[in-house]
Amino acid sequence: MDNSIISIELKSLKYPFSEKPILQDINLKINNGEFVAILGPTGAGKSSLLRLLNGVIPHYIDATLEGDVIVAGMNTKDHEVYELAQHVGLIFEDPEVQTVAFTVREDVAFGPSCLGLPRKEILNRVKFALKATRLLGYEDRAPSTLSGGELQSLAIAGVLSLMPEILVADEPTSMLDPLGTDQIFSILRDLNKKGKTIIISTQKIEKVVQCATRVVLMKRGEILSDGPPRKVLADADLVEKVGIRRPDIMELTYKLHKKYHLPDPKPLNLQECYSFIRKLFKEKVLHVKTLVRNVEVISRERKNPIIIVKNLHHVYPGGVHALRGVNIMINEGEFVAIIGQNGSGKTTFAKHLVGLLKPTNQDAKIIVNGSDVTSAPMDEIIRHVGYVFQNPDKQLFSETVYEECMYGLRNMNIPEDVAKKRIDEYLRILQLEDVKEEYPLLLDKGRRARVAMASILVMEPKIIIVDEPTTGQDYQESIYLMNVLKKLNEEKGLTILFITHEIPLVARYAERVIVFHEGRVLLDGDPRYVFSRTEILRRTYVCPPQITTLAQMLEQYGVPRNILSVEDFLGFLEVTKT
Amino acid sequence: MILEYEPKDSLMHKLNVYSKSAFLILFIYVISIVYDIYTSILFLAITVLLAFLSKLPWKKLWARGLNVLTPLFIILGLTFMIVFSFYPVTPKFIPKEWLSYNLIPPISIGPYTIKITYSAACYGIILILRAFTAFFFTSILLYSTSPIDFITAMIKLRIPHQFGLAVMMAYCLVPKMFKMYSEVLDAQKCRGLVLKGNPIKKVRKLTPVIFPILSSVTSMSYSLGMAMESRAFGAGKWTPLSEVKFTLLDYVFLAIWILLGAVITILVL
Numbered sequence: 001m002d003n004s005i006i007s008i009e010l011k012s013l014k015y016p017f018s019e020k021p022i023l024q025d026i027n028l029k030i031n032n033g034e035f036v037a038i039l040g041p042t043g044a045g046k047s048s049l050l051r052l053l054n055g056v057i058p059h060y061i062d063a064t065l066e067g068d069v070i071v072a073g074m075n076t077k078d079h080e081v082y083e084l085a086q087h088v089g090l091i092f093e094d095p096e097v098q099t100v101a102f103t104v105r106e107d108v109a110f111g112p113s114c115l116g117l118p119r120k121e122i123l124n125r126v127k128f129a130l131k132a133t134r135l136l137g138y139e140d141r142a143p144s145t146l147s148g149g150e151l152q153s154l155a156i157a158g159v160l161s162l163m164p165e166i167l168v169a170d171e172p173t174s175m176l177d178p179l180g181t182d183q184i185f186s187i188l189r190d191l192n193k194k195g196k197t198i199i200i201s202t203q204k205i206e207k208v209v210q211c212a213t214r215v216v217l218m219k220r221g222e223i224l225s226d227g228p229p230r231k232v233l234a235d236a237d238l239v240e241k242v243g244i245r246r247p248d249i250m251e252l253t254y255k256l257h258k259k260y261h262l263p264d265p266k267p268l269n270l271q272e273c274y275s276f277i278r279k280l281f282k283e284k285v286l287h288v289k290t291l292v293r294n295v296e297v298i299s300r301e302r303k304n305p306i307i308i309v310k311n312l313h314h315v316y317p318g319g320v321h322a323l324r325g326v327n328i329m330i331n332e333g334e335f336v337a338i339i340g341q342n343g344s345g346k347t348t349f350a351k352h353l354v355g356l357l358k359p360t361n362q363d364a365k366i367i368v369n370g371s372d373v374t375s376a377p378m379d380e381i382i383r384h385v386g387y388v389f390q391n392p393d394k395q396l397f398s399e400t401v402y403e404e405c406m407y408g409l410r411n412m413n414i415p416e417d418v419a420k421k422r423i424d425e426y427l428r429i430l431q432l433e434d435v436k437e438e439y440p441l442l443l444d445k446g447r448r449a450r451v452a453m454a455s456i457l458v459m460e461p462k463i464i465i466v467d468e469p470t471t472g473q474d475y476q477e478s479i480y481l482m483n484v485l486k487k488l489n490e491e492k493g494l495t496i497l498f499i500t501h502e503i504p505l506v507a508r509y510a511e512r513v514i515v516f517h518e519g520r521v522l523l524d525g526d527p528r529y530v531f532s533r534t535e536i537l538r539r540t541y542v543c544p545p546q547i548t549t550l551a552q553m554l555e556q557y558g559v560p561r562n563i564l565s566v567e568d569f570l571g572f573l574e575v576t577k578t
Numbered sequence: 579m580i581l582e583y584e585p586k587d588s589l590m591h592k593l594n595v596y597s598k599s600a601f602l603i604l605f606i607y608v609i610s611i612v613y614d615i616y617t618s619i620l621f622l623a624i625t626v627l628l629a630f631l632s633k634l635p636w637k638k639l640w641a642r643g644l645n646v647l648t649p650l651f652i653i654l655g656l657t658f659m660i661v662f663s664f665y666p667v668t669p670k671f672i673p674k675e676w677l678s679y680n681l682i683p684p685i686s687i688g689p690y691t692i693k694i695t696y697s698a699a700c701y702g703i704i705l706i707l708r709a710f711t712a713f714f715f716t717s718i719l720l721y722s723t724s725p726i727d728f729i730t731a732m733i734k735l736r737i738p739h740q741f742g743l744a745v746m747m748a749y750c751l752v753p754k755m756f757k758m759y760s761e762v763l764d765a766q767k768c769r770g771l772v773l774k775g776n777p778i779k780k781v782r783k784l785t786p787v788i789f790p791i792l793s794s795v796t797s798m799s800y801s802l803g804m805a806m807e808s809r810a811f812g813a814g815k816w817t818p819l820s821e822v823k824f825t826l827l828d829y830v831f832l833a834i835w836i837l838l839g840a841v842i843t844i845l846v847l
Binding site: 054080100109113118155351456 | 769
């Protein structure tokens, strides 16, 4: 017998009402103490694979299973979920739907209480679980008062109190801000060091490769590659085929290798890459081009202000001072990224622009496209500003995609023939023509987000605000959505504001970045300017892109501080001729 | 329309679920034996006092239903007054000669006359006072008692814990639903939803709000169920985390309730 704690030998897994199996020919053995990262695009079957592990499939979710899943010596078919839950802790994407009680203590105690353990034992376990997730001292707080990161930590504590030896996390950080993401990864890493087996699926590859001991690449229900992260991610072609993004630093050394035939150390963390490049600089293999020592900030001439916000304050009924004097001017046709931690006031600010919230101070001024938003009615404002909400499921209601787009237009009293033309145009831009007559809620995640976006775009506002468009989307879908926005920005001159936590996307697409911190604007300007102000950014826990950080570490060798992409970086490097 | 539990440091939060519920029992007992304005005022006053002792968030309470219920209670009370003006009712505490005394001059509309007699007015006021007492006390009870304690009490009363937990989970969804409602409403407002016009039109316009909520709640309860299963729900056992304890405070309150009940009983007899 081998010493694997999990052994999956699966011929196929099929959900009722679907023709194609979601998983097929999966052979996976996981040993005690491993940290396994399961990577792949949406629809790869990652969630289904993880849900097999504690028996939620097939006991809670109906599915046909061909093959066996053996966890800690138990076949999941023959054991109930509550038995398996004592060996496998499973946590989900949305931290909000996982709380089952009204205080932190009761929530963590839920599991052991269900097992009918003695009270003293329950309290010991609660203490242990809270300590492991750094929530000691939060016992009597209500889960609703916790931040996203803390709430997800609570979900981990909730399963840890069952003392499982395996912890399975299904995209645990996709709904969290950068600070929350760091919290979760550091908790998982600590648990792994204490001997727990961790299996995680995530899109945050840069973070996960730093703690994973093994990476499994999946696509369309099959495992394409399985092995140590360095080995799996080194195969650039395969990684691209799967459709995930490689860490910047890995991309950099790979390209250096291709261009100059330098050795490729395949670095997984910044330190490795830093020592490698520093060595090249020291040995004078590489040097920075002498001519250009700094990146010129190229800004497009924009003079026509379309959004003017002056001295905006907002105090929520509970007394939370969400905005403390915001002054922002946005010009027509700008592509602006708004970043900052949750609770920093990003969304509150954006909601003022569409009139969903009103300033709580008298002297605030918000002018959007020439009209005063503080006094104009909503149905007037939406002709200028479109607001795409984060979760498409919270707005889709029609029977067809076409009808969904029609709703806004009918409210605006647009004649039917004009409306039809517009819908066709935007459905084409968003590549939704072939699902025009389909039921929106049955589409995949990426397409649902597109439908939600189309339903706003057809109203042809001059400004569009997109709230976290890429949350929960995979890399390719994120890039697709951002490309569409970029295209609309360039071709139609649409002013775009997007709120996000995805720093790499900001670096790649935004022409202006506004950083919010505690209700104020902390930084505002060109991404190159913003990301080179590392000390100020650190205050709000925003990390510049990995490649920018690397450039800043290498500043003494002449690398500019404000590099944004791998291509940028490569453009400055030259091989010293010998 | 309800307030959910919030852990706070207050006198009412320290009381256990039995001694709090005892007030409800006393209230029901009293309204079944007496029907007068003074006890109704007394009970409302006690309830309001208890509300302050439990640090009830008035603003939130107002937004969560008091704003709707206040006019509703008053309209109900008025209706009651008008209807009872046509019935010969004789409350004990009203002097006989006042019985037919008209509070407002009778108004004639065609063949009908509308009048409010003194005694019927008393009935209406009693109804309003009692409705508010019941509403405030329910809010206090829910606000200051952890749902887990209700389950513990239910188990003591030999109600299966699964049933209690199911109730608690539904209750857990309430604040999430409020949040979801405002999110969906905001999203649809951005697509041109304007809630104006007569009530029938308004209700029809709410389809784009209700539908996403229903589908989201369904998927949310599904996920919640999965999270519960993953936390060993279904093992068929339940150890309550804390026992319902009786402290000096509880005995004091219970004594007050019993005393109050006794005094009222003696006065009535």
